[in-house]
Amino acid sequence: MFADRSNIDTEKPNAASAQLDAMPIAEAVRLMNQQDSLAVQAVGRCAEPIAAAVQLVAAAFNCGGRLLYVGAGTSGRLGVLDAAECPPTFSSDPSMVVGIIAGGPEALQQSIEGAEDDPAAGAQAIKDNRITAHDVVCGIAAGGTTAYVHGALVQARASGAKTIFILCTDPASLGDKLPATDVLIYLATGPEVITGSTRLKAGTATKLTLNTISTLAMVQIGKVFGNAMVDVDSGKNxxxxxxxxxxxxxxxxxxxxxxxxxxxxxxxxxxxxxxxxxxxxxxxxxxxxxxxxxxxxxxxxxxxxxx
CATH class of the missing domain: 1.10.8.1080 (Helicase, Ruva Protein; domain 3)
Known part of the structure; x- marks a missing residue:
């Protein structure tokens, strides 16, 4: 049997978009823009835990460790995207920041929704990537309940790694199912314009957060001087x-x-x-x-x- 998720913030209806299908297009555009601005505000309210995450990741990099993002669906794709953009920006080794998505590479282009319900698969992904105490594993789950991510975080802690959990619903709603982590980042983006569609505000806030974590961690290890991309991989194009x-x-x-x-x-x-x-x-x-x-x-x- 499946659980009732009506208590999850991202699954709640958004009163502002209750008549979305009947709105004039220009009005709907303004509504979505207004709602998107809430994502930026949500990230701003999390400055302290995001800074703590940056410190963990920079410390890992300084001792030869890695940052591994783990997620499913949109959350997983955002982690893979952030990881893929680090080498050309910072000339970092591709193994330094890694994105793991439930369902594997095929899930990047075609949704494999059932993959997120398997905690054992998440744990196995951590084992397959040979996580150690030098690494940081960042689990991403907008609704907070993704079993694949939970399994990965539990296994990562068992392997001695530092852990971060990014979610867009009130952690209290998870009760004792909230995985233990070193840093918890709760991006309070609220209900989506289309109920449950976390590729919208939740995805935007998550992307901003991943940008901040990877960018500032790279800054901390000398990949940037001032605001200049001094480690840019200039041989590419x-x-x-x-x-x-x-x-x-x-x-x-x-x-x-x-x-x-x-x-x-x-x-x-x-x-x-x-x-x-x-x-x-x-x-x-x-x-x-x-x-x-x-x-x-x-x-x-x-x-x-x-x-």
Whole structure:
């Protein structure tokens, strides 16, 4: 038998959209925009637990650990999306941030709804990914009840990993079924415009939260200088090559042509190029200096006296 989920916030009807099918399109657009703004507010109210999550993830990265997102449906796809976007943005190893979705890769393009009801499958996914005490596992479940995610979080804790749980319903509604975690992030987005459709506000708030966690964790380990994407993987396409050259020019004050020359001398690595400029050193020497600062650029610019 299946449970009555009427107490779950994301399953409750939204009075504001009760006449959605009869609304003029422009009015419906304004309604959805107004409701979407609530997602941003919900994330803002969770600044402290999100900051705690960032600290956990950055600490894991600093000791060679990983961040693994686990979810089903929209929640799982958002985790996979965030993980996929980290390597080109930060030149991070693809194994550093991993997205696990119930039902496997096929569920990314075609919904496999029944996969979320299997806690044993979630636990097995954790075992298959060889989770250790160095890792952080972030479970994502808008309605809070996804058995696959619960199973993964229980197994992750048993493996010694730190755990985060992101949900968009009042944790109290789960009672003793709420999984124990190190950080709990409750995004109070409220009922959806279409009842139960958590790809809407809940999905938006979740995406914003994952953006914040992965981005600021990468910032903490030196993947960003100021707001410059100094670890951008510039070998992938013309857009990223241009971005790397502009970063070098902005940070060093060199002309575009001179920045391109330095970028080439640095093997297409923007961070290495900036160190070469400020420390007046070779590419290999720049790599050794960055090894000593664990990839952080600011100490090397400060040492040069030109910060």
């Amino acid at each position: 013309a857009k990223l090559k241009d971005r790397a050259v502009r970063i070098i020019g902005e940070l060093t004050g060199r002309s575009r042509d001179a920045a391109i020359t330095l970028w080439q001398q640095a093997g297409g690595n923007a961070k290495r190029a900036v160190v070469m400029h400020f420390q007046q050193c070779s590419a290999s020497q720049a790599d050794e200096l960055l090894r000593q600062t664990r990839g952080r650029l600011r100490p090397l610019i400060a040492i040069s006296g030109q910060e």
